[in-house]
Amino acid sequence: MPEPLLYGKAMIAAALASAACTLILLGRRRPQSAARCNLAGALGMGFGLTLGYYFLNVRPAWPPATGLDRFLVVVLPFVLGIESLGGAPLAPPWLARLLRISLCAAIGSILLHNSVYVSGTRREWSRAEAVLTLTVCGVMLAVLWMLVIRLSRRSPGVSLPLTLAMSIQTAGAVIMLGGYLQGGAAAFPLTxxxxxxxLVLWRCGELSRAPSFLSVGVVGLFSLLFIGRYFGNLSTISALAILLAPLLSWVTESPWFRRQKPWVFETLRFAVTATPLVIVLIFAKLEFDRKLGPLLL
Amino acid sequence: MRNYVLGIALAWFIGANVASSRAADEYTYDAVHSSVSFKARHLDISWIHGRFNVVEGKFSLDREDPTQSKFELTIQADSIDTANAARDEHLRQPDYFDTKQFPTIEFKSTSVKPIEGGYEVTGNFAMHGKTKKITFPLMGGKEIEFKGTKRVGFSTELSLLRSDFGFDKNNIGLIGDEARILIDCEGMRK
Structure with a gap:
């Protein structure tokens, strides 16, 4: 059964820990260097997620046995490491880029490791199907990641992290409504x-210099949807709609939107992204009422 | 002299193998006349029943030395059937059996002891990515011949705690932690 109190505690812990860590690492000087801002964002995410998942009572197994375990124990630390490295002053930019591409290439295989799709005597995918599916998924993540980061540099605003968070939370809710509670609950600390x-970076005026935390969000969104699609009951259409929703923020880059007042622009950007998410959520709720709802009566 | 010793050793080796193959009878699991079912508490007031429809297995019964007998069973976890398609779909998800990650439930005996009316079987039970050693009484073992096929039947009932096998603790509540598994199976050989 869903445990709202537990989810609430996990969200508060993750929010407070990540905000405090980011504020401390940012220091008092303004403007701060891009490297420092990126490091603060990445480490803030790491600290917040660690505490959030602790309060959510998520204890991944070692060695990781499930898709969710591998997301928490392999994928998240890897992306946090890449983004922290990307923020280090002495690290060459190509190294972080290379590691990001490697993660995009490997993430599908990591999350599906030892599952019926890619191993065992009764594997569901042929070798060609597996290569094709994992390549398409890797390319989708790479494109999404690149476009979100490019947008955060071109048109920074608090609406971008908020729309990404909204997509992650919708992914969690839809996965839960499909019957995979633990997978959906993993979205709460991330959001x-x-x-x-x-909000911290926006208030400090450093949002445009710290895309690292958005990278963690993008990889988190992709991973949750991937796990929900291949281990849970999430449909491909719903997964794609949620994954691509943050890219609708690019629509607001057209001249008409750019001419609006900042608060109108931010609200419109938020609304454009929210529309497909609300539709997916409504369909997921209807499906829940039809299939799983009667089991709880 | 050397050839003589080698000859005796070879004869002993062949004899021993023939003797052992004679003693152990190999049976395959008869899916038509067998069932693996289970029940679990619902809200602690009643029981939900279900079964697994795809099961494979083999037994090796040594009548002369029962401790050499072996039992193996492989259950396809996604063949779960509780007479409710939506619930079955839910049970296949990672909060329960996680059948995409752990497609089979397996038992392999490690020791067998004869007891009154059957055997006491100890072995490794692997489910949901965790393996635990379990011991249970396996009653039966009587062989009959029907239309040229030799058949042997066994029955057992065992109790497992889902929490011992890594099932999500947050989902233990509505459906109780304890699951009772009932196995009635026939093995057959020509």
Whole structure:
């Protein structure tokens, strides 16, 4: 059964820890260097997520046995490491870029490791199907990641982390409504940390210099949807709609939107992204009422 | 002299193998006349029943030395059937059996002891990515011949705690932690 109190505690812990960590690492000087801002964002996410998942009672197994375990124990630390490295002053930019591409290439295989799709005597995918599916998924993540980061540099605003957080939370809710509670609940700390760091950086005027926390959000969104699609009951259409929703923020880059007042622009950007998410959520709720609802009566 | 010793050793080796193959009878699991079912508490007031529809297995019964007998069973976890398609779909998800990650439930015996009316079987039970050693009484073992096929039947009932096998603790509540598994199976050989 869903435990709202537990989810609330996990969200508050993740938000407070990530905001405090980011604020401390940012220091008092303004403007701060891009490297420092990126490091603060990445480490803030790491600290917030660690505490958030602790309060959520998520204890991944070692060695990781499930898709969710591998997301928490392999994928998240890897992306946090890449983004922290990307923020280090002495690290060459090509190294972080290379590691990001490697993660995009490997993430599908990591999350599906030892599952019926890619191993065992009764594997569901042929070798060609597996290569094709994992390549398409890797390319989708790479494109999404690149476009979100490019947008955050071109048109920074608090609406971007908020729309990404909204997509992650919708992914969690839809996965839960499909019957995979633990997978959906994993979205709560991620959403809370992303919103908290976004607001801290926005208030400090450093949002445009710290895309690292958005990278963690993008990889988190992709991973949750991937796990929900291949281990849970999430449909491909819903997964794609949620994954691509943050890219609708690019629509607001057209001249008409750019001419609006800043608060109108931010609200419109938020509304454009929210529309497909609300539709997916409504369909997921209807499906829940039809299939799983009667089991709880 | 050397050839003589080698000859005796070879004869002993062949004899021993023939003797052992004679003693152990190999049976395959008869899916038509067998069932693996289970029940679990619902809200602690009643029981929900279900079964697994795809099961494979083999037994090796040594009548002369029962401790050499072996039992193996492989259950396809996604063949779960609780007479409610939506619930079955839910049970296949990662909060429960996680059948995409752990497609089979397996038992392999490690020791067998004869007891009154059957055997006491100890072995490794692997479910949901965790393996635990379990011991249970396996009653039966009587062989009959029907239309040229030799058949042997066994029955057992065992109790497992889902929490011992890594099932999500947050989902233990509505459906109780304890699951009772009932196995009635026939093995057959020509």
């Amino acid at each position: 809370a940390a992303l919103v908290a760091i976004g």
